[in-house]
Amino acid sequence: MAFKTISAQLAAKLDQELMGPEIGFTLQQLMELAGLSVAQAVQKQYPISIYQKRQILVVAGPGNNGGDGLVCARHLALFGYQPVVYYPKRSSKIEFYSQLVRQLDFFGVPVLGSDDKWTHYLTSPETVCIVDAIFGFSFKPPMREPFGSIVSELVKVQNAVPIVSVDIPTGWDVDGGPVAGTDSLAPSVLVSLTVPKPCANKLQAGRTTHFVGGRFVSASFAKKFGFEPFPYPFTDQVLKL
Amino acid sequence: MAFKTISAQLAAKLDQELMGPEIGFTLQQLMELAGLSVAQAVQKQYPISIYQKRQILVVAGPGNNGGDGLVCARHLALFGYQPVVYYPKRSSKIEFYSQLVRQLDFFGVPVLGSDDKWTHYLTSPETVCIVDAIFGFSFKPPMREPFGSIVSELVKVQNAVPIVSVDIPTGWDVDGGPVAGTDSLAPSVLVSLTVPKPCANKLQAGRTTHFVGGRFVSASFAKKFGFEPFPYPFTDQVLKL
Numbered sequence: 001m002a003f004k005t006i007s008a009q010l011a012a013k014l015d016q017e018l019m020g021p022e023i024g025f026t027l028q029q030l031m032e033l034a035g036l037s038v039a040q041a042v043q044k045q046y047p048i049s050i051y052q053k054r055q056i057l058v059v060a061g062p063g064n065n066g067g068d069g070l071v072c073a074r075h076l077a078l079f080g081y082q083p084v085v086y087y088p089k090r091s092s093k094i095e096f097y098s099q100l101v102r103q104l105d106f107f108g109v110p111v112l113g114s115d116d117k118w119t120h121y122l123t124s125p126e127t128v129c130i131v132d133a134i135f136g137f138s139f140k141p142p143m144r145e146p147f148g149s150i151v152s153e154l155v156k157v158q159n160a161v162p163i164v165s166v167d168i169p170t171g172w173d174v175d176g177g178p179v180a181g182t183d184s185l186a187p188s189v190l191v192s193l194t195v196p197k198p199c200a201n202k203l204q205a206g207r208t209t210h211f212v213g214g215r216f217v218s219a220s221f222a223k224k225f226g227f228e229p230f231p232y233p234f235t236d237q238v239l240k241l
Numbered sequence: 242m243a244f245k246t247i248s249a250q251l252a253a254k255l256d257q258e259l260m261g262p263e264i265g266f267t268l269q270q271l272m273e274l275a276g277l278s279v280a281q282a283v284q285k286q287y288p289i290s291i292y293q294k295r296q297i298l299v300v301a302g303p304g305n306n307g308g309d310g311l312v313c314a315r316h317l318a319l320f321g322y323q324p325v326v327y328y329p330k331r332s333s334k335i336e337f338y339s340q341l342v343r344q345l346d347f348f349g350v351p352v353l354g355s356d357d358k359w360t361h362y363l364t365s366p367e368t369v370c371i372v373d374a375i376f377g378f379s380f381k382p383p384m385r386e387p388f389g390s391i392v393s394e395l396v397k398v399q400n401a402v403p404i405v406s407v408d409i410p411t412g413w414d415v416d417g418g419p420v421a422g423t424d425s426l427a428p429s430v431l432v433s434l435t436v437p438k439p440c441a442n443k444l445q446a447g448r449t450t451h452f453v454g455g456r457f458v459s460a461s462f463a464k465k466f467g468f469e470p471f472p473y474p475f476t477d478q479v480l481k482l
Contacts, residue, residue: 023347024340028269036274040476047475078456079476099265106264107459215319218348234288235281235320235478 004227008174035071037213037237055126061134069133070100077107088114134170155183162188177202213238245468249415276312278454278478296367301328302375310374311341318348329355375411396424403429418443454479
């Protein structure tokens, strides 16, 4: 399906307006719906009934993309998967992130920190896929550690284990795509949130299944930002493009 | 399907624990998921493709049941319905409710107040159903105005237009069911949130389709409160009981 994209700058403005005084969405609401949509994309792409395994590694970054990953992991647990979260750098600035971690504890989902061993999950035969929720549309290179090394680890296994990237394949330039001279992720699934960003045009044809998720904007708002509202079917929170 | 219920008192305790320091859910998260589940039940019961009409009247009460209704109305708009909200008594205590109203403005959903005419929506041939999001499990009789009169209006039309009640048919005793000597709602759909309350056993067989929604508790938590986790299919947020 042909799709419009919006630049990193415009995506920031869109988010700001959604959570601004006029529209009044909160981060908690949007993150809940975004994370739910990513979990739904995983279920559509890798249904338990077909794959017969349940383990999913979710790698969460320090900001909102990571928050989406934490929410996604919880919904994956509710859908019957066995997520494990690797969350090496936790921000104490936003109390809500700690609450998301406590919610994962509630579901018995392990949340590993920087001192925990995590790389064996990458190659475990039980792992269905890896959710890359490290950086999103506000990422600007260069990548700091430990995330550079983490991406290198993901790149090593990506031909054996599918990667599901949330909004942006981590490390890609949001507007430009893969960055020359760096280890470059080639996800099997990309879930663009609200609307694809320009880098989605650089996905390898035939390799990446592209979904849009984050069903929370009005038709008039979409048009104002230069795209058509996506024809989500029924009550689905994701649409395969 | 046979189902367990929990009393009004236990339901209050359950909610308190979910939002307590240990589990750490926020009202905004739970309300988003609860409202989404009610909208999904409406879509399953009254799909646009079959009913060929889109208007839905959502009557929202002053508390959390009303908040669920406001969220539900937004998701109904996203699903292609044309909701109209009647919200006669707005609490200024919780700023988030005002934000939910602004979010409805964003989708062009009319939110009527106590001075607005609303009863013509009850009998409009365009109305698919009426969502009763007036009072939930914390309701204790007697009902105050204007809600007593509103329920009387709903009772007058309920054999012509289906009523979808959120968690509890408004006015029913949560543990006991319909209250003798009052106008009593007989909803066509009940969406119990998290787990049915005892009054759900008093639904008229053959009249009411019963769903459970609010897919956000762990299996161990359910068992602690004396019920089995519900077998929601796939990524569905509701399950028909």
